[in-house]
Amino acid sequence: MLFDTHAHFNDKRFKDDRDEAIKKAYESGVSYILNVSYNIPSLEQSISLSRKYSYIYAAVGIHPHYSKEMNDEVLEKVRSLAKNNKVVGIGEIGLDYYRDLSPREVQKDCFVRQIDLAKEIKLPIIVHIRDANEDALKVLKDENAREVGGIIHSFSGDINMAREVMENNFYISVGGPVTYRNAGKLIDVVKYVPLDRLLIETDCPYLTPEPFRGNRNDSSLVRLVAEKIAEIKDKTFDEIAEITTNNAKRLFKIWHD
Known part of the structure; x- marks a missing residue:
């Protein structure tokens, strides 16, 4: 029983299959998938997938790349869609200073508005941070995001950052990069983070784990992430699968099997 806490099955790379x-x-043992929105079209696409498949849930939100699309109308759309019973989080939201596809101040404003919305409707947030650790942590603290908590998705920070985000009521989610040759820092983080604060993900179709790196990722490969964490933590695969699934179900308040 595995829970892929971050997938993008609405991505065009899945259009043919x-x-x-x-x-x-699902047949490979993934019992739960969170399909995460990132731009305006993906909001309803994620909900549509969650309606079609009982084991898919949705998160709705605007990614920092698309922050310049945020306005009152879009925020109201996110608010309205978040009322769907298959929506369990707001995301993915955050800051991305690597690509800078939206101005940084616009990204911050979009981030803040969606944190405020999450607090209003009492849903956890799924946070994307790339080359923006200091500013993202400041926003999370200033906006008291710990009130709803959530996930730092595809975690790429160090142990100090992991400590800070956990102190602010966030889980650390780990994906395919933990299997890469240059994963030393991330492996140290996994060693450090308590099991009850760890989650697993694919971010499919991106960040494919070894030995399939270079190919399209999909949720079935979250098994490889769990296997690597089991190795790092000196646990069995079944233990990691059960613990990370229960962590995600607790965060997203999914109480049924």
């Missing part, structure tokens, strides 16, 4: 890829994941 989306249903097959989703079913393959």
Whole structure:
């Protein structure tokens, strides 16, 4: 029983075999998938997938790349869609200073508005941070995001950052990069983070784990992430699968099997 806490099955790379890829994941032992929105079209696409498949849940939000699209109308759309019973989080939201596809101040404003929305409707947030650790942590603290908590997705920080975000009521989510040759810092983080604060993800179709790096990622490969964490933590695969799934179910308030 595995929980992929970050997938993008609405991505165009799945247009020819989306249903097959989703079913393959389920048949390989992935019992839960969170399909995460990132721009305006993906909001309803994520909810549509969650309606079609009982084991898919949705998060709705605007990614920092698309922050310049945020306005009152878009925020109201996110608010309205978040009322759907298959929506369990607001995301992915955050800051990305690597690509800078939206101005940084615009990114911060979009981030703040969506944190405020999450607090209003009492849903956890799924946070994207790239080359913006200091500013992202400041926003999370200033906006008291700990009130709802959530996930730092595809975590790429160090142990000090992991400590700070956990102190602010966030889980650390780990994906395919933990299997890469240059994963030393991330492996140290996994060693440090308590099991009850760890989650696993694919970020599919991106960040494919070894030995399939270079190919399209899908949720079935979250198993490889769990296997690597089991190795790092000196636990069995089944233990990691159960612990990380229960962590995600607790965060997203999914109480049924």
